[in-house]
Amino acid sequence: PFFANIMLDEVDKELEKRGHRFCRFADDCNIYVKSKKAGIRVMASIRRVLEGVLKLRVNENKSTVDFVTRRKFLGFSFYFAKGGANIRIHEKSYKRFTNKIRKLTNRNKGISMEYRVYMINQLTIGWINYFGIAKANAKIPKIDSWIRRRLRSCIWKQWKKVKTRGRNLIKLGLPTYKAWEYTNTRKGYWRISKSPILDTILNNKYIENLGYKSISKRYQLIHNS
Known part of the structure; x- marks a missing residue:
């Protein structure tokens, strides 16, 4: 430069x-x-x-x-709305970002949850700090929810054994009979990560306590400042 x-x-x-x-x-x-x-x-x-x-x-x-709405510049693009032109995050920028998140939340990646969350935070904080000026009120919460779901999937995979899953679910407040019944599910990791029980037990507060910093909260802080 x-x-x-x-x-x-x-x-x-x-x-x-x-x-x-x-x-x-x-x-x-x-x-x-x-x-x-x-x-x-x-x-x-x-x-x-x-x-x-x-x-x-x-x-x-x-x-x-070309028309300005078709072009990408430094990861951003333009769109027209009531009141004039606005900037948004280009689709290619979203795709690069989510691909990086996929790699960090790969269930087969043999790393601790603590380190996984740390690396995700390093990526998301920098990304939001850069793109926070853009209009993204609709997409950012969806990505935030998607990241938490991928983390739930990783947690379920790390618990691995039926006994470990059962004990952890009981510790987190699920009734004993329900916990042991649930641990024997044949649902895949991704499908079960969206199940009502896991969504409630490993809720947003639980994920936050692991150290995950919500990109929705960070975006609102940067965008509104």
């Missing part, structure tokens, strides 16, 4: 001189104009500066004229 800022300072000055709205980070730049015709014209002129003056090569695969 440091060398890109030095090299592309000339481009910034040219865009400012022409009164264009733009946003640039290192060599990634979006220029906002009112029409496709204007976009084609501006792209051609900036290309002349980049290739003719600065002797830089333009990445043809990433450079195009």
Whole structure:
């Protein structure tokens, strides 16, 4: 980014001189104009500066004229709503994030629950701190719930033996007869993680006591500040 800022300072000055709205980070730049015709014209002129003056090569695969709602910039995208334009988290950013969570909550990963939760918190806090400015009120709670469900699935797998599961369920308040009946279920880990009993016994408070920091709470803190 440091060398890109030095090299592309000339481009910034040219865009400012022409009164264009733009946003640039290192060599990634979006220029906002009112029409496709204007976009084609501006792209051609900036290309002349980049290739003719600065002797830089333009990445043809990433450079195009398009509607702002179709483009991704630094993990974000735009959408229009009542009152004007807003920023949201791009779908690819969600996908990368959830893929990382899947790896950390892989039931076959032989790590302690304490370390697993620690690593999840490291990832989620940084992710929310970055994307917290975006509008994501609908999706963040769903992801939060999904992470807790994956943790419940990991816990059930770690308890492993019927006796261990039964004892732990009894300790957590489930009646003895119900606990032993439940431990013999043939449901898979993912399916049982959403069952009413496990959802109640290993509730949000239980997951929180393991050290998990809710991304919904973190998002509201960052987004509303």
